[in-house]
Amino acid sequence: MQQINGSDYTVYFDTDCYAYLQQLLVAGSYSRIFILSDENTSVHCLPRLLGSLATEIPIELLEIEPGEENKNIDTCIQLWEALTELGADRKSLMINVGGGVLTDMGGxxxxxxxxxxxxxxxxxxxxxxxxxxxxxxxxxxxxxxxNQVGIISNPKAVLIDTAFLETLPVEQMRSGLAEMLKHGLIADRGYWNEFTSMESLTTDDLAALIHRSVEIKNEVVLEDPTEKGLRKILNFGHTLGHAIESYFLESDDKEMLLHGEAIAIGMVLEAHISAAMGMLPVTEYREIKEVINSLYPVVDFTPNDIEVIMSLLVHDKKNEAGEVKFTLLEKTGKAVINKIVENSLIINAFEDYQN
Ligand SMILES: NC(=O)c1ccc[n+]([C@@H]2O[C@H](COP(=O)([O-])OP(=O)(O)OC[C@H]3O[C@@H](n4cnc5c(N)ncnc54)[C@H](O)[C@@H]3O)[C@@H](O)[C@H]2O)c1
Ligand SMILES: [Zn+2]
Structure with missing residues (x-):
């Protein structure tokens, strides 16, 4: 599959990616390689990567505990100390093998x-x-x-080998799927249609869809790397989605929702708001709701839940000057940013979502 070029790095696909890795290792003349994995990826993914790596450069393995609760400064301190003890220098290379927690923190x-x-x-x-x-x-x-503390800066390369997905639990697959549906909704009607007309999914289909998703995200980021404007289209479903995710995380009597599961609900709600504000045609809203609610469990929200979730919106990192701004849909495949939404429209959206 064709590689995708970011501003100063490249995304490689399939098993070809290991040949490029080999070239990068030679070109970088690295002193040492540090491979970071978590307790799950050490078992399920590391052997495949190590088996594809033939190099004289010394390799050190670093392992962390999995989970968002470990994506914090304490884990970073452990890693900086381990790197120091193991003699890492500026000519060393780190390879992050894992999910988003690990790639965000390892980077x-x-x-x-x-x-x-x-x-x-x-x-x-x-x-x-x-x-x-x-x-x-x-x-x-x-x-x-x-994600309160961090930097925007690119890796040397990204290697996407979809064989790793074979051991990924189904709910984690569903979580990632939500971002792919989002890519279609905000940028490519044809891509969205591929999901709505799909009967079953082969491994090759999935690899092609992943490639298209990376292409869409990369196109957006290339135009607006630091999120001054256009990149905000990637926040569709995330204003309400993040608030729902935090609420479920912090409520003792609620089951936890994975990020993508919360975003899926956020997308239905924000599509409803888009329609209520006269942008998205109602027929397109209904299709979005039907497709997403057929893939994700429909969650019950009490009036009190809705009230608390709406109060959480105010803390959203994406807010500017205290104003909550939404990314909405003008139509399937086209998003608009910086929309202010009245509270009554949010309440109506929750009501419609549950019916
Ligand atoms: N940087 C960004 O632009 C960006 C975008 C979206 C999300 N994120 C971040 O990504 C994180 C979520 O990432 P995630 O959903 O990948 O979660 P995750 O990294 O926690 O991984 C989910 C679970 O799957 C396990 N796992 C990983 N690969 C596996 C495999 N192949 N087989 C079996 N188990 C495997 C992990 O150990 C973990 O327990 C969040 O912290 C979020 O903030 C960052
Ligand atoms: Zn997301």
Whole structure:
């Protein structure tokens, strides 16, 4: 599959990616290679990567505990200390093998260690393949504030080998799928249609869809790397989605929702708002709701849930000057940014979502 060029790095696909990795290792004349994985990717993904790596450069393995709760400064300190003890220098390379938690944090640790060493992302979840490992955002959480500390800077390369998805739990697959549906909704009607008309999905189909998603995200990021404007289209579904995700995370009596599951709900709600504001045709809203609600469990929201979720919107990192701004749909395949939405439209959207 054709490689995709970012501003100063390349995304490689299929098993070809290991041949490019070999070339990068030679070209970079690295002193040492540090491979970062978590307890799950060490078992499921690391052997495949190591088996594809033939090099004389010394390799050191670093492992962290999995999970968003470890995406914090304490884990970074452990990693900076391990790098120091193992003699890492600015000519060392870090290879991040894992999901978005690991690629976000591994990138941040590499970029800040001795003012920056090279890193390569090997995403192993669907979400990391189509979203987290592309676009240069790295960082960690600060307490309950997600991605509060970080840097936008690119890896040397991203290697996407879809064989890693074979061991990924189904709910994690569904979580990543939400970002792919989003790519269609905001930028490519034809791509969205591929999901609506799909009977079953072969491995080759999936690889082609992942490639198209990376292409869409990359096109957006190339035009607006630091999110001054256009890049905000990638936030469709995320204003309400993030608030729902945080609410479910912090409520003891609610089941946790994965990021993509919360975003899927956010997309239905924000599509409803788009229609209510006279942008998205109602027939297109109904199609979006039907497709998404057939793929994701429909969650119940009480009036109190809705109230708390709406109060959380105010804390959204994407807000400017205290104003909540939404990315909405003008039509399937075209998003508009910076829309202010009345509270009553949000309440109506929740009501329609549940009916
Ligand atoms: N940088 C960005 O632009 C960006 C974009 C979207 C999301 N993110 C970040 O990504 C993170 C979420 O990423 P995620 O959904 O990949 O979660 P994750 O990294 O927590 O991975 C999910 C789980 O799957 C396991 N796993 C990973 N690969 C596996 C495999 N091949 N087989 C079996 N198990 C495997 C992991 O160990 C983990 O337990 C969040 O922290 C979010 O902020 C960043
Ligand atoms: Zn997302």
């Amino acid at each position: 941040f640790v590499a970029l800040t260690f001795k003012r920056g060493m090279d890193f390569i992302n090997v995403p192993t979840t669907l979400l990391a393949m189509v979203d987290a490992s592309v676009g240069g955002k790295t960082g960690i959480d600060l307490g309950s504030l997600k």
